[in-house]
Amino acid sequence: MPPFDDIDRHLLALLQEDSTRTLASLGTIVGLSPSAVKRRIDRYHATGVITRTVAVLDPRASLIAICTVTLDRESPAAHQEFRAHALANPHVQQLYNVSGDADYVVVLATTGMEQHREVADRVLKSAPNIRRYTTMFALDPVRTTLVLPAD
Known part of the structure; x- marks a missing residue:
């Protein structure tokens, strides 16, 4: 930068x-x-400081689910396979490899509970090498931002 x-x-x-x-x-x-x-x-x-310009939609128009994912095996290939599987689905809004008890945090955006179940089945239940996952639903998006501090 x-x-x-x-x-x-x-x-x-x-x-x-x-x-x-x-x-x-x-x-x-x-x-x-x-x-x-x-x-x-x-x-x-x-220089890549700005990567793209987009319209940001109100997250209250979607059902937002925050899912933690723990992989069964910890090999680089297992991580790559899970990442590729998750990134292939447009409902995956954010994907973070994290430290702690889980390996990943996946943020899913869907139109409602029925679609969430379908997406979760495709993205999480059928994902390779998943030991377990948990889901939390955002009840009130108190603060959502894409703004990064520039200082």
Whole structure:
């Protein structure tokens, strides 16, 4: 990652809040011309600091399930096989290899309980090398964000 100055950090924070702001609006806030803002944003894309720009939907429109998964065997091949299996399903919103009692945390997003059961059967029950998994449902998405601190 390239080194950031204060303007970069401020600009990245603003873009994470609302990437639809105009270059002129961003420039006014951070004290740069629109063309200087554009050059910085182009650099963020070119260096991989910004990987993509997306629309973020309200998670309350989905049933969110947080699942912990423990593998039966701990080989690199077993991990790769589980990852490939999980990532093949578009309902897997997030997948984390974690420390502690479980090996993975899988976040599933579905339209309701019926679809959740179908997806959980495909993603977790039928996954290779699973010793056990547990599921917790998000009752109230108190804070969901994709914003990463830029400092």
